[in-house]
Amino acid sequence: MKVITTKEFLNNFANQSPSEDTDRKIDQIVLEIIQQVRHSGDKALYEYTEKFDEVQLDQLAVTEEEFREADKQVSDSFRQALREAQQNIAEFHQNQMEKSWFVNKAPGVMLGQKVTPLEKVGVYIPGGKAAYPSSVLMNVIPARLAGVETVVITTPPQPDGSINPHVLVAAKEAGVDKVYKVGGAQAVAALAYGTETIPKTAKIVGPGNAFVARAKKWVYGDVAIDMIAGPSEICILADDTASPAYIAADLLSQAEHDEDARAICVTTSKSMADQVISEVRQQAAKLERKEIIDQSIEQHGSIILATNKEEAIHVVNTIAPEHLELMMENPQEELQYIKNAGAIFLGAYAPEPLGDYFAGPNHTLPTSGTAAFASPLGVYDFIKKSSIIQYSREALMQAASPIQTLAETEGLTAHSNAIQVRKDDSDAKA
Amino acid sequence: MKVITTKEFLNNFANQSPSEDTDRKIDQIVLEIIQQVRHSGDKALYEYTEKFDEVQLDQLAVTEEEFREADKQVSDSFRQALREAQQNIAEFHQNQMEKSWFVNKAPGVMLGQKVTPLEKVGVYIPGGKAAYPSSVLMNVIPARLAGVETVVITTPPQPDGSINPHVLVAAKEAGVDKVYKVGGAQAVAALAYGTETIPKTAKIVGPGNAFVARAKKWVYGDVAIDMIAGPSEICILADDTASPAYIAADLLSQAEHDEDARAICVTTSKSMADQVISEVRQQAAKLERKEIIDQSIEQHGSIILATNKEEAIHVVNTIAPEHLELMMENPQEELQYIKNAGAIFLGAYAPEPLGDYFAGPNHTLPTSGTAAFASPLGVYDFIKKSSIIQYSREALMQAASPIQTLAETEGLTAHSNAIQVRKDDSDAKA
Structure with a gap:
């Protein structure tokens, strides 16, 4: 883990080039898969699942029998933990519910905004080495709260054709309508365009x-x-009062995700930097996923040494981290200076895993600096709005002149005609 | 303008294939432009402007002198209409303002959601044949209300190197920070990655x-x-009480936008269908943009004859139109059945141009069926959210067991360690 100055960091950052045009090879494969799925539907899904997941499936949808089987395989403590998390997530997201509204702006003028849930939503859950029941909850609960009619999951099957039981139990608990055994680009194509079995969402x-x-x-x-x-990232802003052991543990929890994960600590204290490095080394040695952690810390871990707090906060806002921990004496006070972050954890007792699993806010967060313009997943992701406009004849006549002036300025005379036809309609003038 | 049945429409619709992989040629040009702008900055912008807009510019930013000059060129009636529209737009969008919130969920547990405006936003305004001051208002006002610090416009220059004075006056009135004379893919690239002159947004x-x-x-x-x-579209749902002349005028106002515009009327009344067709023919003959209108109506205009109201509403929700007019006896009652539409105009006196220019709701709306999942442009487009989590030591200790259970189920043991380190910290237990 290296220590760098703010200046070094900012120079590096400015020269980082987004990956936009490096994915041509993947694109070729992905576009071919999308085309095949659009063209051949289920048949393509069975073929790709055989090719990529090495399983020959009899049917795509998980059966009720399989759900019952999964239910027997999970522990009571898991089920209990899942339900507590589920309740916290639902409770938090209920605060995001939006209502339709209407205003009577003037006599004869009604304006409004109608909120409608999306009709069908598809949730992709990764499979392979790990299973992510927590992602099931985080994606499904806000969709259900929004009022989405149909929520389906696609997830790649294991080599024996089954789906991880923890994922299935979480799906059942969260109220998912169907789980389909299909992963990769083929699952995305199926959810985008529909097949015989999988609905277009x-x-x-x-x-x-x-x-x-x-x-x-x-x-x-x-x-x-x-x-x-x-890639996923954590940024910890630490002052002198922080615990180097806690900082190290939280950096490592991020680093274990994968080799590309980024763990960054920003501090103005040289001694804090040294202590964190030492703690990272000690704790990492004892962790199961040491190999991944070592690579991630080696390649992407860093401690940025700022000359003062303002500079440190500027660095944080420039990174726009997915997860930000404020390990500071008065974290609530510092909140006002934070512009860009997906989730902000205040103080010593809000480690990232609390948010990943349990506290209630969503763990699907904007990564790689996109917190500068994007939000955590929420109920607002599963609704859309329609504007409402109603005018009386009198109200429209009063507005006729400015509308026609603006339409004619833009050369759109048929727009002006739509007003004129109503002005000229002598029958309606009664 | 052809009359088709619901069944014909739905069959057609199901076989429509999205354009996704037909744009390869445009993509090649666009990707080359993006790369050049990222690599050469302003230099590339000057070169592309010379190539595509056939203007050699001295500088990209519109000067104060040019703004003053534009101000002299617009009429008082335009300025007056613009200000009325501006006030209505601001008033409507104020209803969309969102606040940060916090809840004390339990002793020692604080959760919340912080709302922060985007820092810099770029607005693209088309140039060429037409000028769209209304688009300036519709895009800039919600950004300003959201609290965006810097709002800039890019728009292609006219052959003499100037920008349409109505656009400049609207930009000034709406409080834009800078207007740059650059259009096309090069403008988008500049706003995405920044150049010497144009800020990264x-x-x-x-x-x-x-x-x-x-x-x-x-x-x-x-x-x-x-x-x-x-392409832009209007869908008018009309019962027996509607005015064929109004319907025709509103269909034509949509059709004049361009040859790809779609004007659709859905009705259960055969006689209404016939009268609308006759009115369209008569009114179109007198309109300035007759050529565009004829092409648009010929290629994309249709009247869908439904056998009953439920079927008619199903057609509307399938189209998910950008603009929907409910020309019906009790339009407010029908609103409950409308799931997918960008803007909904109720009754005989809410023609689309009222919404395009004046009433207040945004005219940037989801097109081509995307109203099934997207919303009108609004204040919510210019803010983002951050989740907030704060726990006391005691509250975290109570939550420790379910968090560790879930983390270990997912095989993420360093996540569990971040909790364990805090549990084991005997100093903190005081």
Whole structure:
């Protein structure tokens, strides 16, 4: 883990080039898969699942029997923990519910905004080595709260054709309508365009590998997507009062995700930097996922030494981290200076895993600096708005002149005609 | 203008294939432009402006002198109409303002959501044949209300190097910081990555041609974008009480936009269908933009004859129109059945141009069926949210067991360690 100055960091950052045009090879594969799925539907899904997941499936949808089987395989403590988390997540997201509204702006003038849930939503849950029941909760609960009619999951099957039981139990608890055994770009294509078995959805959410991410980018516009997730990151802003052991533990919890994960500590204290490095080394040695952690810390871990607090906060806002921990004496006071962050953890007892699993806010967060313009996943991701306009004849006549002036300025005379036809209608003048 | 049945419409609709992989040629040009702008900055902008707009510019930014000059060139009636529209737009969008919130969920537990405006926003305003001061207002006002610090416009210069004075006056009135004389994909690239003159922005909004739309799709992810706009459409749902003359006028106002615009009337009344067709023919003959209108109506205009109201409403929700007019006896009652529409105009005196220019709701709306998942442009497009989590030591200790259970289920043991380190810290237990 290296220590760098603010200046070094900012120089580096400015020269980082977004990955935009480096994914041509993946794109070729992904576009071919999308085309095949659009063309051949389920048949393509079975073929790709055989090719990529090495499983021959009899059917795509998980059966009730499989759900019952999964239920027997999970521990009571897991089920209990899941339910506590579920309740916290639901409670937090209820604060995000939006209502339709109407105003009577003037006599004869009613304006408003109608809120409608999306009709169908697809959630992608990664499979492979790990299972992520927490992602099931985080993606499904806000959709359900929004009032989405149909929520389905796609997730790649394990080599024996089954789905991880923890994922299935979480899906059942969260009230998912169907779980389909299909992963990769083919799952995204199916959710975007529909097949015989899998419904075309209005929005696709959930994390995935590079193929899933590029497929989401390609179908974007035909359907909505949550975001294109990049590597995950944590940034800890620490003053002298922070515990180096806590900082190290939290950096390591981020680093274990994968080799690309970024763990960054920003501080003005040289001795804090040294202590954190020493703690990282000691704690990492004892952790199961040491190999991943070592690589991640080696390649992407850093401690940025700022000359003062203002500079430190500027660095944080420039990074726009997915997770930001404020390990400071008065974290609530510092909050006002934070412009860009997905989730902000205040003080010594809000470690990132509290937010990943349990506290209630969503763990699907904007990564790779996109917190500068994007938000955590929320109920607002599963609704859309329609504007409402109603005028009386009298109100429209009063507005006629400015409307016609503006329409004619833009050369849109048929727009002006739509007003004129109503002005000229002597029958209506009664 | 042809009359088709619901069944014919739905069959047609199901076979419509999204354009996703037909834009390769445009993509090649657009990707080359993006790369050049990222590499050469302003120099590339001057070169592309010379190549595409056939103007050699001395500087990119519109000067104060040019703003003053524009001010002299617009009429008082235009300025007056613009200000009335501006006030209505601001008043409507004020209803969309969102506040940060916090809850004390339990002793020692504080959760919340912080709302922060985007820092810099770029608005693309088309140039060429037409000028769109109304688009300036519709894009800039919600950004300003949201609290965006810097709002800049890019718009292609006219052959003499100037910008349409109505656009400049609207920009000044709406409080834009800078207007740059650059259009096309090069403008999008500049706003996405920054050049010596043009700031890198967090989000790019505003309409544009196919090159602008594809460029927005390509930079999406590195910056936010509003949407990828397709052809514009109107759908009028009319019962027996509607005026065929009004319907025709409103269909034509949509048709004059361009040859790809879609004007659709859905009705259960055969005689209404016949009368609308006759009115369209009569009114179109007298309109200035007759040529565009004829092409648009010929290619994309249709009247869908439904067998009953439920079927008619199903058609509307399937189209998910950008603009929907409910020309019905009790339009407010029908509103409950409308799931997908960008803006909904109720009754005989809410013609689309009222919404395009004046009433207050935004005229940047989801096109081409994207109203199934997207919303009108609004204040919510110019803010982002951060989750807030704060726990006391005691509250974290109570939550420790479920967090560790879930982390270990997912195999993320360093996550569990971040809790354990705090549990084991005997100093803190005091």
